[in-house]
Amino acid sequence: MSNVFYVPGEQRAAKVNDLFAAIARRYDLLNDLQSFGLHRRWKQRVAGLAAVGPGRRALDVCCGTGDIARALARCGAEVTGLDFSPAMLEMARTRSQKSEAGGQKSAPRPPVFLQGDAQQLPFPDNSFDAVTVGYGLRNLASWEAGLREMLRVARPGGRLVVLDFGKPPNALWRAIYFTHLKISVPLIGRLFCGNADAYAYILESLKHYPAQEGVAAKMRELKLANVRVINPLGGAMAINYGEKTE
Numbered sequence: 498m499s500n501v502f503y504v505p506g507e508q509r510a511a512k513v514n515d516l517f518a519a520i521a522r523r524y525d526l527l528n529d530l531q532s533f534g535l536h537r538r539w540k541q542r543v544a545g546l547a548a549v550g551p552g553r554r555a556l557d558v559c560c561g562t563g564d565i566a567r568a569l570a571r572c573g574a575e576v577t578g579l580d581f582s583p584a585m586l587e588m589a590r591t592r593s594q595k596s597e598a599g600g601q602k603s604a605p606r607p608p609v610f611l612q613g614d615a616q617q618l619p620f621p622d623n624s625f626d627a628v629t630v631g632y633g634l635r636n637l638a639s640w641e642a643g644l645r646e647m648l649r650v651a652r653p654g655g656r657l658v659v660l661d662f663g664k665p666p667n668a669l670w671r672a673i674y675f676t677h678l679k680i681s682v683p684l685i686g687r688l689f690c691g692n693a694d695a696y697a698y699i700l701e702s703l704k705h706y707p708a709q710e711g712v713a714a715k716m717r718e719l720k721l722a723n724v725r726v727i728n729p730l731g732g733a734m735a736i737n738y739g740e741k742t743e
């Protein structure tokens with residue numbers, strides 16, 4: 498079944514931008530509802546794998562409302578969050594100000610949020626000690642181009658960490674999980690955000706994305722070292738890790 502927000506080719510970016518403009522205000526709430534709050538744990542894991550601290554620079558691509566960028570900044574790194582959606586960036590900046598004011602464990606230096614395209618990053622080669630992306634590559638017209646850009650701007654020895662929905666290797670679990678994405682997730686989208694299509698998009702885009710195994714294969718092809726796949730929830734979520742060699 499096609500989805501209004503999934504359009505391959507040249508229109509892809511415009512449709513994805515429309516999608517996030519439509520859901521930005523409710524994005525964090527829906528993430529909490531759909532994952533029972535677990536997305537926070539997975540994002541924290543991404544920040545841990547990025548292994549940055551004071552004096553290090555990190556980039557979070559497709560940063561959305563900025564969860565991963567803030568987690569990296571709490572480790573003491575100098576962090577840039579980049580996204581192409583003005584609506585999501587506005588939420589990121591507002592949430593950062595609130596967490597600064599709200600007494601949460603604050604970052605020595607809050608992230609800087611920038612508008613830009615993940616497929617044409619506005620940074621020189623070898624700029625960052627870690628480059629992360631959460632639920633982002635799957636949304637690009639070319640996820641391979643996005644990964645290559647992440648690699649280009651990472652310095653030699655730098656870490657690339659990719660978090661996204663996965664494709665569970667176990668056929669029964671995959672069928673149950675895909676049914677959840679097909680039925681419950683759009684229902685939650687309709688009830689709490691008034692937009693079932695925006696949430697039906699997750700399954701549609703996942704079908705066109707190679708998920709953990711495809712990303713790992715591409716990381717190896719691009720000659721990353723220590724390529725690893727971590728499969729939270731039996732592979733329903735996926736974290737890909739690799740290090741730039743040269």
Ligand SMILES: C[S@@+](CC[C@H](N)C(=O)[O-])C[C@H]1O[C@@H](n2cnc3c(N)ncnc32)[C@H](O)[C@@H]1O
Pocket residue numbers: 510513514517558559560561562563564565579580581582585613614615616630631632633636637638
């Ligand atoms: C599902 S959200 C993920 C947000 C955040 N990383 C998280 O984990 O909650 C995907 C984000 O990717 C952004 N995005 C999609 N295509 C992009 C592109 N070509 N360049 C930059 N950002 C993009 C969207 O605007 C959206 O904020």
